[in-house]
Amino acid sequence: MITLHYLEHSRAQRVLWLLEELELDYQLVRYRRDADTGLAPGSLKTIHGLGKSPVLTDGELTLAESGAIVDYLAQRYGAATLLPERETAEWWQYVYWLHYAEGSLMPPLLMRFVFERVRQAPMPFFVRPLVGKIVAGVNKAFLDGQIHTHLNFVADHLSCHEWFGGTRFGAADIQMSFPLEAAMHSPALADRFPRLRAYVNAIQARPAYRRALKAGGDYRYGPDI
Template sequence: MSDVNEVAASTGDQQVMKPAQPIILHHLNNSRSQRVLWLLEELDVPYTIQKYERDPKTVLAPPSLKQIHPLGKSPIITDGSTVIAESGAIITYLLETYAPHLIPSPSTQEEQYRRYVYYMHYAEGTLMLYLVIALVMDKIASAPMPFFARPIASKIVASVRDAYLSPNLEQNFQFLEKELEGREWFAGGETFSGADFMMLFPMEAAVKRGGAGKGFENIKNWVEKVHERPAYKRALEKGGEYSYF
């Protein structure tokens, strides 16, 4: 269990509680762990980083991560004797434990709360699905193969992109562009919530690799706004290599 014993910092006019001992972030380069690092910097709670490097050939996480969690995936945090994996679970835990004011109240902020819950799930459940498929298609298209196989592979990739991938990405980008119209943050409040930390990774990937960097000004502006935050810049400096998916 974790112990919370004193006030560490404030976000807006609310205070953030401080863990009894530093949280450990098990951080993998070029991974979803970066959004957890951004959250830790925004909360200004004591933490340390245990860094892990991807295998340069397979791009997989090192086996040593399985010593922390059986699946060996990042991000993982250790808070006292508590070990938590999965971005959404980590972000929810950190906010519930140390900064519950960053979770909209279901009783007094019903609309914001519903948006918060929606985007906590949408980030990985919908948007990242298409972005991962896009990455796989790119890898297939550029993979070494016999010359006679390339036309077949290219045709399959083009068919998937034209019939499935591009229409769904376009639909989601249009949806997000409209959702951000007149809103600073995804839950719709005056400050960020867990939804924004969850949305960071797919939004960066959408702008960098998914085609949302052109023609979707609200999406682009949201990512740029996050990138200008001092806490994000500190997280980027501390986290090391990060190429936005």
């Protein structure tokens, strides 16, 4: 039996969506974030040493990292439907986007998330203006440019491809969903990148995606970036 250890409001949502796309039997073990820190509960460390989600178990196999889980499920259960033919140009595009999502696109988005958390954290009133200036300076000097460069790159690809794997929906789209949903959660970015907004609307309209939302419950992408 496949078991997904599912932390609310996390990357585990796309793994749950993949399970629904594959129409596999699975069980869901839910975890709530700590109310004070927003982090995963310590109980997740009994499943995987890092205490993070998603974690998937399939028989004797325990696997973490969403990219590895997406790749495993797609190759074992969905090669005919969610993957291109191996060793083709489309296959290497799949491999590229599988790694790009977390290796290149997500880091500046995550940094923006962290700095936003810092800006909103409780602090003495006389410190807040200084912290606000530091956050604004980092955004202007580095993060804004990096985020826009990456989103322009992705939008250019989608301007001539319907899906990340080429002509059909596949596992690369599931892996890319989390950072793009996070980005399009910002109204300013959604307005600036209408192709990305249309893409996110398209994946969110898929029946399996809707089933995953129903199975997983409320799903938030984080603060505006």
